[in-house]
Amino acid sequence: MxxxxxxxxxxxxxxxxxxxxxxxxxxxxxxxxxxxxxxxxxxxxxxxxxxxxxxxxxxxxxxxxxxxxxxxxxxxxxxxxxxxxxxxxxxVLTPELWSLARRLADRAAGSATDILRLAIPPRQVRVEKAWLVERQVASTAPDGDEVPDTEAGTPDFEAASAPALAALPTVSDYPESLTDAVDARGRVALAAIPTVVDVGGAWVGRWAVTIAELSARVVATGASVIVASPDYRDQDQLQAALERILPPEQVTRVDARQSNAERYRSFLDCLTDQPRVIIGNRSAVYAPATHLGLIVVWDDGDPLHSEPLSPYVHARDAALVRQEESGAALVFAGHTRSADVQRLVEIGWVSAIGPTRVYTPRVMVTANSDATEAGAAAARIPSMAWRQAREALEKGPVLVQVARPGYAPVIACARCSQAARCTVCSGPLGIPRAHALPACTLCGAIAGTWSCDNCEGTKLRLVTRGTGRTAEELGRAFPGVRVVVSDGERPIVGVSGSPALVIATRGAEPVANGGYAAVLLLDGDRMLAAESLRIAEDCLRWWSNAAALTAPGAPVVLTGVSGTLATALATWNQPAFASAELADRRVLRFPPAVRVASVTGDDAAVRGAVEAVTSIVPADVLGPVPTGDGVRTILRLDYGKAQAAARELRAAVVKNATTRRKPPAGKAVYRQAPTLKVRFDDPEILS
Missing domain, CATH: 3.40.1440 (GIY-YIG endonuclease)
Structure with missing residues (x-):
């Protein structure tokens, strides 16, 4: 004490x-x-x-x-x-938020206060004082204008009469089972409709309208809604859809792009009893929504939903736990289905619901890169893709998705094909812009006199073309056509419906007014070459999200890819692909078929923690393997045993942190930092 x-x-x-x-x-x-x-x-x-x-x-x-x-x-x-x-x-710390933080921390072998730092913004004194004054004025307003009673009970969805529910906003293009599940506070895996719609001057994905309609239905019952989406592009679309059917005061944004003052003001507004829709990124799952009636996670497979700070709780897991704690409805929506949500569907924890009629983009697959026509050769795309783009440009914009930003991110020796390396730091060389000398992408050193250390060649060739080089090549192939580049350095949210070539990296595709007249998915083979357990799942998600931006009947051309992945996109059967992926991972005992914990630190601490876990629960032990600051061991655990393992690992972390260590020579007053780190469900493991 x-x-x-x-x-x-x-x-x-x-x-x-x-x-x-x-x-x-x-x-x-x-x-x-x-x-x-x-x-x-x-x-x-x-x-x-x-x-x-x-x-x-x-x-x-x-x-x-x-x-x-x-x-x-x-x-x-x-x-x-x-x-x-x-x-x-x-x-600022509601009982529900504390219970959620404690349970999530225990599940991830972490600290509850680490989650509170993600959930509660730093205090802004001026903002708080102004907010308190507004609340005081509202509480003393004349009868009929007072704020809702803070002691009001949670709305009872089940007690709502049938006529009252019938008057609420409906969700078109979906069966009644969707609204029934939300009204009954169930759990749903929702297949989004792959198209775009106009919401009063702004074009957004049809998914945003679906979520807005569901949210309005819940808000009408006096409950609040939380919607977590990967980034600001999705949040902008959702906000535009919500503003069409809800007043502005009932939509609150908790965005990482906000200033500290704006974020704190939004947080304080969420503490009031007014039913509202709260939209934001992964940390929005922790928002203090009063009378929570619905949680929506859009595109849960996006890596941006994975929290990089301790205790590394994924937004999907936080939503699942909060749904259990609050009794709200839960919807995982997306154009694709992650293997994690597929596991929940197959065990019966989540119900799968799709639209009443099939919406399938017109996908064409070309596994080879033969360019027999002059324009196609100049643009490094297959002839079929070039022809589709040429025809589509007579109608509207064409989206071209590429793997990397920049001009030429990766170059190699033209003679032996060995990757070009910096002579200063051995980092990879690239060409930052047209007519520029090769330079190191790590230290920035110019490689004007580069020669290959393998064959002594001095000529370079482009291995990977980025947005800049692709825009240059397509500009030559389609003279007179406007070229727009959208990537991390030049973010563009939307484009007009006039003819243009829009070159974008995955995830940075702007929404076109009326939808794209065609979509070309380039670099599919290079995307699949990345070393990651989830790369096939990620590629299908990137391509599906891009295909969902097309106008009705517009072609989508996937180049350089064949097999089951291409078939899943062409037939728009992403759940079947997720099921096959999950089946493979069950055989191999890879996530999400099992839970995985990485234990990193000095050899003695790691060995002690692993022995403590394996003495009480069965686990597959992989390692130890050397790391930069010790060793790492991976534990594979069945879901039913993971909670007990988390308790033992947390106890080992606390014990390690409180153990006194012998100080180095000459340092009498010295406390060495803890040498044991535990992370559950690390996305980098097995990649």
Whole structure:
């Protein structure tokens, strides 16, 4: 327990104790600490508020949140330190959020406060004061204008009458089982319709309209909705669709692109009782939505849903746990289905629902790259793709998807084909722009006098063409046609419906007014060459999302790919491909058929943690293998055993963090950093 404050005695409220979660990255502090509540703080020291508390000494203060207020624990006769101060009167940590953070942290062998840092934005004093004033004014408004009662119960979907539900916004093009599942707070894997629509001057994917209609239906019952999507492009489309059917005050955006002040204001608005739709990226899953009625995760297979910060909880997993905690409906929507959601469908945890009639883009596959026509040869595309593009440019824009940004990201020796390397740092060479000298993509050193260390050749050839080089080649192949480039450096959200060549990297494709007249999917073979367990699944998702941007009946040409992957795209049967992928991974015991934990650190710590797990649960042990700072061992666990393994691994992390180590010579006062790291469901494992 924290030591008593070494100051003048403070008057306290008898029997009241605040249980505080300390905001600290240290794993050994990941539990609640008891503090006395001084009498002067009795009214403001309520669950959820930010506080400052003494820790280890009266002069050393730490930040934290009050989780509970209650009587002193039975059997404890010691003296508790008092709270130092209440930082803010706003209870930003709701009971639901704390329960969610605790459960997710335990599942991932991490700390609950690490999740709270992702969920609760840093405090902005001016924003908070202005928000409190607005709330005070609203609470004293004349009758009929007051804000909803904060003690109101959760809306009862099941008790809603049939006429009331019939008056709610409907979801066209889908069977009644979809709205029935949402009304009954079920779990759904939703197949999105691959087309674009006009929502009052803005063109968006049909998926955005579907989610907006579902959200409006739930908001009409007095409940809130959370929609997590990969990036701002998807959020822009969803916001445009929502603004058509909901007033602006009922749509709140919690976006990583917002300033700190904007993000905190949005967070505070979510604390009110007004039903709203909350849209954002992966951290939106933690938004403090009151009376949560629906959670939607769009395109859950996108790597942007994977949290890179400890404890590395994927938005899909956070949504699943929150759905269980809140009882809200849950929808995983996408043009493709991830193997993870397919597993949930096959075990009966999630129901698969598609549109009432089949919407299939017109996909054509050309496995070879033969260019027999002059224009096709100049554009490095198959003749069929060149002809389709030429015809489509008479009607509207044509989308060309490529693998890499830049001009020529990868080059090689023209004689022996060995990859060109920098003579300074051995990094890969590339050509940054037209007519530029080769340069290292790591250190930037110019390689003007490069020669191959294998054959001593001095001529280079392009291995991979980026957006810049592709735009140059297509511009020559289609003279007089406007060329637009969209990638990470030049992001474009939308283009007009006039003829143009739109060169985009995967995930950066803008939406065209009226849809694209044709889509060319280049570099498919290069995309598939990446070393990753999920590369086939990712490629199908990239291509499907691009194909969904076409106008009705427009051609989609996939080049350089054949086999089951090309067939899945051509027949628009992505669930069957996900099922086959999952079956293969079950045989190999790869994720998501099993849960995987990586344990990294010094050899003794890793060995001890692995032995602790395998002594209580069966696990496949892979390794150890050397890493830059020790060794790494991988544990493959069945889902039913993973929770027990997470407890043991977390205990090993805490033990490792609190173990004293012998300091190096000459450093009497020295505390070595913990040497044990655990990560569940690491997307980089087995890639």
């Amino acid at each position: 924290p030591t008593p404050a070494e100051t003048t005695p403070v008057t306290t409220t008898p029997g009241l104790v605040a249980r505080v979660a300390i905001d600290s990255p240290l794993p050994q502090l990941d539990h609640l600490f008891d503090y006395r509540i001084p009498a002067e703080l009795a009214e403001t020291a309520v669950p959820g508020v930010r506080v400052m508390v003494p820790f280890r000494s009266a002069t050393r203060l730490s930040r934290g949140y009050i989780v509970e207020v209650g009587p002193k624990a039975d059997g404890f006769d010691g003296t508790l330190s008092p709270l130092d101060s209440v930082v803010s009167p706003v209870p």
